[in-house]
Amino acid sequence: MENIREQNIFLIDKKGKPNLIGSKCLGCDHMSFPAKEVCPYCMTNGRSEEILIGKLGIVVSATTCHTAPKGIQVPYTLGTIEIDYGVHVLAQITGNTIRKGDKVELVIYSSVSVESAEETIGWKYQIVEGGGQ
Amino acid sequence: MEKVYVIGVGMHPFGRFLDKSLKYLTRHAVWEAIQDAGIDPKKVEMAYFSNSFAGALNGQHSVRGQIYLRDAGFSEIPIINVENACASGSTAFQHACLAVSSGQVGVAIAVGVEKMFVGDNTKTITALGSAGDVEATKGQGLQFTALYALKALNYMEEYGATPYHFAKVAEKNSENAVLNPFAQFRKKLSVEDVLNSRMIADPLTLYMCSPIADGSAAVIVANEKVANQLGQAQVHVKGSILKSGQLYDPNNKQPSMITKASNELFEKIGIGHSDINMLEVHDAAVSVEFEHIEDLGLLPKGTAFQEILEGTFSLSGKLPVNMSGGLTSKGHPVGASGVAQIVEITKQLRGEAKERQVYKNGKLPLTGLCLNTGGRVEDDRAAYGITILSR
Numbered sequence: 001m002e003n004i005r006e007q008n009i010f011l012i013d014k015k016g017k018p019n020l021i022g023s024k025c026l027g028c029d030h031m032s033f034p035a036k037e038v039c040p041y042c043m044t045n046g047r048s049e050e051i052l053i054g055k056l057g058i059v060v061s062a063t064t065c066h067t068a069p070k071g072i073q074v075p076y077t078l079g080t081i082e083i084d085y086g087v088h089v090l091a092q093i094t095g096n097t098i099r100k101g102d103k104v105e106l107v108i109y110s111s112v113s114v115e116s117a118e119e120t121i122g123w124k125y126q127i128v129e130g131g132g133q
Numbered sequence: 134m135e136k137v138y139v140i141g142v143g144m145h146p147f148g149r150f151l152d153k154s155l156k157y158l159t160r161h162a163v164w165e166a167i168q169d170a171g172i173d174p175k176k177v178e179m180a181y182f183s184n185s186f187a188g189a190l191n192g193q194h195s196v197r198g199q200i201y202l203r204d205a206g207f208s209e210i211p212i213i214n215v216e217n218a219c220a221s222g223s224t225a226f227q228h229a230c231l232a233v234s235s236g237q238v239g240v241a242i243a244v245g246v247e248k249m250f251v252g253d254n255t256k257t258i259t260a261l262g263s264a265g266d267v268e269a270t271k272g273q274g275l276q277f278t279a280l281y282a283l284k285a286l287n288y289m290e291e292y293g294a295t296p297y298h299f300a301k302v303a304e305k306n307s308e309n310a311v312l313n314p315f316a317q318f319r320k321k322l323s324v325e326d327v328l329n330s331r332m333i334a335d336p337l338t339l340y341m342c343s344p345i346a347d348g349s350a351a352v353i354v355a356n357e358k359v360a361n362q363l364g365q366a367q368v369h370v371k372g373s374i375l376k377s378g379q380l381y382d383p384n385n386k387q388p389s390m391i392t393k394a395s396n397e398l399f400e401k402i403g404i405g406h407s408d409i410n411m412l413e414v415h416d417a418a419v420s421v422e423f424e425h426i427e428d429l430g431l432l433p434k435g436t437a438f439q440e441i442l443e444g445t446f447s448l449s450g451k452l453p454v455n456m457s458g459g460l461t462s463k464g465h466p467v468g469a470s471g472v473a474q475i476v477e478i479t480k481q482l483r484g485e486a487k488e489r490q491v492y493k494n495g496k497l498p499l500t501g502l503c504l505n506t507g508g509r510v511e512d513d514r515a516a517y518g519i520t521i522l523s524r
Contacts, residue, residue: 122272
């Protein structure tokens, strides 16, 4: 199975596992997400390597939202997740109870717009079973 | 460098005006500012037009300022379209000031206009969510209320604040807005009203969040010569600063961008924190008032939520904040908000704020500060604008 890549944001690897696509600067070692050719910490250009990150993470903070942009069902939870190398990402989180410190895993989902019938492939985090506190 | 003065201000009330077009809103604020300045409009040499969502919501792209300002009578002069999310207004104002201070022009205008009621609030919420990295947040349901909720939760956890303290801010801002004829909501809210309103993003309830709004504001700035000729040299632009979001620090040791930017500005213009008599800050949700006051260095970290209980930030308090009612009660028509902050401080400095006029030891205030923020990039806001005005 080939890697499936979406907008340089996430990738499903050959084992079928989802990953976020980050980058590491070979000049100063800083990690970036989304991945960047130019490191914004030291402004070294063209010396970065792509690193797959974010398979697992920890909930740093989370809020339940009762209004939503188009295409999102309420209520839903939006939060900050800490992933590899201390990188913070903002993401939707699913699970029965979601608390700070919970373990989460990256999942890929597909949704089809009722209005346009367009399919969106997206990513979010899901509470790891038994990973809550 | 030329000294820069605010010589005229104008506004259309903020609110829900389904029958009023962007052209109407623009013309109204611009001509109120022209009349306020008592200036021949042909003397305005440059215009900065602040708007963030007329593309997404009203279908007008690319040349918004030229279209809307033509309806207000302007042609030929350079018109620069400014888009910096919720900080568009302070960005436009700063650049109008730069055009004057550099000597390029004698008079410039900053205009902020937004029309967010388009018959479909989901469309508006979706448009607002696009003020972030749409590639990185696609499908996540990014909305700014949620980002403010996450910040509020952090503040509560770190310092022991509760939703009650946030509700006190909403109560204070609603009291101020009752006295402001330009405000969207002119009804006094009690703490109970605020806490019992429906949950938007935990812990923020409806009345803790700024509303969708239509509205406009305009400010004319001029050099000392023109300001003196018009008898309008009361309100001096001491300084302004514009910054973008900073990089995420995994060790969380760096000061916030508000702290960095305000320290740089205070040092540059040579005034101290104690010189600030009043503030208009960017309360897109009431919970950030504490963060803003503290990060500006006006109170120690983690103390503002206790000061709200003492009335410190009320009109008659030691440090009045959001005399206009703030974004939560005055309304938040995105592109207009930063310009409207300048309008409020100008009126306060001139002593024209009527029932909501602030006094310092029985006298009119001398100096006020505006903090306007906007958008999101990675782990920080995208844009910050801070302006200090003095008499």
